[in-house]
Amino acid sequence: xxxxxxxxxxxxxxxxxxxxxxxxxxxxxxxxxxxxxxxxxxxxxxxxxxxxxxxxxxxxxxxxxxxxxxxxxxxxxxxxxxxxxxxxxxxxxxxxxxxxxxxxxxxxxxxxxxxxxxxxxxxxxxxxxxxxxxxxxxxxxxxxxxxxxxxxxxxxxxxxxxxxxxxxxxxxxxxxxxxxxxxxxxxxxxxxxxxxxxxxxxxxxxxxxxxxxxxxxxxxxxxxxxxxxxxxxxxxxxxxxxxxxxxxxxxxxxxxxxxxxxxxxxxxxxxxxxxxxxxxxxxxxxxxxxxxxxxxxxxxxxxxxxxxxxxxxxxxxxxxxxxxxxxxxxxxxxxxxxxxxxxxxxxxxxxxxxxxxxxxxxxxxxx
Amino acid sequence: xxxxxxxxxxxxxxxxxxxxxxxxxxxxxxxxxxxxxxxxxxxxxxxxxxxxxxxxxxxxxxxxxxxxxxxxxxxxxxxxxxxxxxxxxxxxxxxxxxxxxxxxxxxxxxxxxxxxxxxxxxxxxxxxxxxxxxxxxxxxxxxxxxxxxxxxxxxxxxxxxxxxxxxxxxxxxxxxxxxxxxxxxxxxxxxxxxxxxxxxxxxxxxxxxxxxxxxxxxxxxxxxxxxxxxxxxxxxxxxxxxxxxxxxxxxxxxxxxxxxxxxxxxxxxxxxxxxxxxxxxxxxxxxxxxxxxxxxxxxxxxxxxxxxxxxxxxxxxxxxxxxxxxxxxxxxxxxxxxxxxxxxxxxxxxxxxxxxxxxxxxxxxxxxxxxx
Numbered sequence: 001x002x003x004x005x006x007x008x009x010x011x012x013x014x015x016x017x018x019x020x021x022x023x024x025x026x027x028x029x030x031x032x033x034x035x036x037x038x039x040x041x042x043x044x045x046x047x048x049x050x051x052x053x054x055x056x057x058x059x060x061x062x063x064x065x066x067x068x069x070x071x072x073x074x075x076x077x078x079x080x081x082x083x084x085x086x087x088x089x090x091x092x093x094x095x096x097x098x099x100x101x102x103x104x105x106x107x108x109x110x111x112x113x114x115x116x117x118x119x120x121x122x123x124x125x126x127x128x129x130x131x132x133x134x135x136x137x138x139x140x141x142x143x144x145x146x147x148x149x150x151x152x153x154x155x156x157x158x159x160x161x162x163x164x165x166x167x168x169x170x171x172x173x174x175x176x177x178x179x180x181x182x183x184x185x186x187x188x189x190x191x192x193x194x195x196x197x198x199x200x201x202x203x204x205x206x207x208x209x210x211x212x213x214x215x216x217x218x219x220x221x222x223x224x225x226x227x228x229x230x231x232x233x234x235x236x237x238x239x240x241x242x243x244x245x246x247x248x249x250x251x252x253x254x255x256x257x258x259x260x261x262x263x264x265x266x267x268x269x270x271x272x273x274x275x276x277x278x279x280x281x282x283x284x285x286x287x288x289x290x291x292x293x294x295x296x297x298x299x300x301x302x303x304x305x306x307x308x309x310x311x312x313x314x315x316x317x318x319x320x321x322x323x324x325x326x327x328x329x330x331x332x333x334x335x336x337x338x339x340x341x342x343x344x345x346x347x348x349x350x351x352x353x354x355x356x357x358x359x360x361x362x363x364x365x366x367x
Numbered sequence: 368x369x370x371x372x373x374x375x376x377x378x379x380x381x382x383x384x385x386x387x388x389x390x391x392x393x394x395x396x397x398x399x400x401x402x403x404x405x406x407x408x409x410x411x412x413x414x415x416x417x418x419x420x421x422x423x424x425x426x427x428x429x430x431x432x433x434x435x436x437x438x439x440x441x442x443x444x445x446x447x448x449x450x451x452x453x454x455x456x457x458x459x460x461x462x463x464x465x466x467x468x469x470x471x472x473x474x475x476x477x478x479x480x481x482x483x484x485x486x487x488x489x490x491x492x493x494x495x496x497x498x499x500x501x502x503x504x505x506x507x508x509x510x511x512x513x514x515x516x517x518x519x520x521x522x523x524x525x526x527x528x529x530x531x532x533x534x535x536x537x538x539x540x541x542x543x544x545x546x547x548x549x550x551x552x553x554x555x556x557x558x559x560x561x562x563x564x565x566x567x568x569x570x571x572x573x574x575x576x577x578x579x580x581x582x583x584x585x586x587x588x589x590x591x592x593x594x595x596x597x598x599x600x601x602x603x604x605x606x607x608x609x610x611x612x613x614x615x616x617x618x619x620x621x622x623x624x625x626x627x628x629x630x631x632x633x634x635x636x637x638x639x640x641x642x643x644x645x646x647x648x649x650x651x652x653x654x655x656x657x658x659x660x661x662x663x664x665x666x667x668x669x670x671x672x673x674x675x676x677x678x679x680x681x682x683x684x685x686x687x688x689x690x691x692x693x694x695x696x697x698x699x700x701x702x703x704x705x706x707x708x709x710x711x712x713x714x715x716x717x718x719x720x721x722x723x724x725x726x727x728x729x730x731x732x733x734x735x736x737x738x739x
Contacts, residue, residue, distance in 0.1 A: 085640075113481055113482060113485065116629070116640070117626070117629050117630040118630065118632050167626075167629075167630045170616065171612060171613055171615075171616040174613070174615040174616040174618075174619045175613055175615040175616065176615075326540065327540075329543075329544075330540050330543030330544060331543065331544075333544040333548050334548075337548065
């Protein structure tokens with residue numbers, strides 16, 4: 001039995017390409033090459049009086065090929081055993097993912113009994129190690145801070161955070177589904193989560209921007225709250241903002257005479273969140289004006305969805321999280337059996353018809 | 368002084384509880400993967416098919432038992448099948464219990480060492496559980512029945528509450544298509560649910576304890592209720608596993624029922640890693656099933672060898688059970704053992720028991736004619 005203070009709690013893992021091999025931190029390897037650098041963010045356990053330090057965590061790194069072997073070798077750099085029960089986040093550099101599949105990288109994490117299903121996974125275009133070296137201004141341990149950012153994805157349509165943790169990613173592997181993972185970037189001591197890394201099965205194919213992610217979330221109904229901005233219909237050049245509170249979204253597959261198409265019926269309820277420009281011209285107490293806004297917001301949401309549809313269907317040619325395939329398989333299993341082997345080629349040609357209704361329920365505290 | 372624990376009679380409801388508790392044991396953790404791999408989205412139909420099928424088997428056993436009041440199958444089998452045939456049938460029944468017991472011990476040892484004590488050899492876990500179950504099975508039936516009744520209320524309710532937290536991750540769309548594309552797989556899955564329902568054979572040994580005045584209809588009704596309960600519980604388990612994990616994921620996981628719970632996060636609480644809580648509530652469930660089955664095995668030997676006490680037979684069986692459990696040393700052998708157990712159990716229920724019933728009708732008819 002090990003006491004709490006005898007354990008090194010790993011809070012975050014970063015996986016990069018091994019650009020440089022430091023002699024001391026690595027080990028002689030009979031098999032494989034020095035392909036990856038794995039960095040662990042470890043919690044500093046200190047008594048109350050000793051907590052004046054800047055950071056609550058420290059980093060240890062190693063290079064090699066097997067992640068498990070690197071982790072075990074890192075015990076040579078630690079006075080206490082490494083404990084993965086409380087790991088919060090795995091950050092992977094896209095340089096690694098351009099060479100190998102995601103499933104290869106995550107195999108150690110999906111196999112080990114210490115790992116949790118709800119570990120967050122992020123992809124970065126920079127160095128993953130820099131992300132876990134980030135010291136949060138709130139003085140939280142870095143791993144906890146990074147993991148908590150994504151908890152806010154329900155209110156932030158720019159982050160694809162729904163079902164992107166380790167447990168769901170393993171499900172996607174098993175279902176041979178495409179995968180979306182949140183993108184995390186760091187610049188000038190700012191860490192930000194936005195957009196999405198897109199995978200065809202487990203192969204990384206690129207990034208979707210925030211606008212495409214927003215469209216996708218509207219399309220699939222994975223947002224809980226959202227902010228939609230339009231140019232004011234009466235005072236062009238000024239913006240009006242709709243705050244979404246509730247929605248009914250139904251993506252349905254249809255098969256007619258062997259032709260497959262999808263409809264997306266969306267009804268959104270919310271408030272006016274912000275109105276710039278002259279409020280006497282934009283009279284929110286005028287029901288007629290509210291109808292005009294509702295139509296304009298509905299058009300904007302439709303445009304966002306069609307943009308996402310274009311990005312995933314035409315540019316990337318990938319069925320995002322295989323949602324369309326899953327819908328067809330669930331609701332039209334016989335058709336799915338006929339088309340499943342050609343789905344990747346068929347998907348970009350399948351039309352999507354979107355219908356959006358917006359209902360403004362409130363105008364806020366003021367006219 | 369009279370032994371107050373030596374139970375001489377029980378009600379139909381108590382028999383139903385024993386059937387419920389004996390059916391639901393380790394298999395709620397051990398068998399879902401194989402069933403889901405076979406029947407896919409139609410697994411829920413397989414569970415219902417299994418429930419109906421094995422209830423019919425139990426009903427036939429009740430009919431057979433009612434024909435020989437105050438006797439267990441050990442006493443009347445030689446009269447139906449002849450001396451050697453009777454010994455063969457009794458040995459077959461004991462083999463059904465033995466195979467179930469050793470596969471359960473192996474599976475439990477595997478799960479507990481993987482998720483709770485990863486440095487402990489499974490043999491040690493098996494031994495510890497075997498000692499505990501032996502201690503329970505050494506008692507008289509009154510004590511075992513009381514433990515069954517106690518755990519029926521306590522362990523199962525806690526198990527269900529912990530289990531149902533996984534609804535937080537439930538996705539109804541994962542269950543679709545509800546109607547199976549692979550009908551053959553669903554039917555084969557129905558047969559393979561024997562691994563889940565197995566244990567109902569206990570009625571062949573317990574029926575003489577049920578009050579004589581209890582009619583066959585009443586027995587069928589009470590045991591039917593037990594089967595409805597068991598089927599509902601298995602349905603919940605299978606539906607939740609598929610709803611949370613999807614078919615494809617569940618069939619790649621050795622113990623999907625645990626992974627389902629592992630995915631649960633209770634926001635705002637300090638309670639984490641719910642799979643450990645599930646395991647802790649599951650151990651008593653396994654314990655009472657194993658203890659009952661070991662008791663039944665010892666009872667069969669006791670009656671066969673015409674002993675007055677089941678304890679020497681039980682102590683003789685313990686090393687055999689232990690060796691049998693540790694000899695299953697890899698998943699391939701475990702799978703083969705599971706299949707063997709299933710076919711031995713199915714053949715006993717659907718060949719031996721109906722044959723016994725037909726022969727007993729024929730023999731009684733013949734006696735009637737000869738008298739006339």
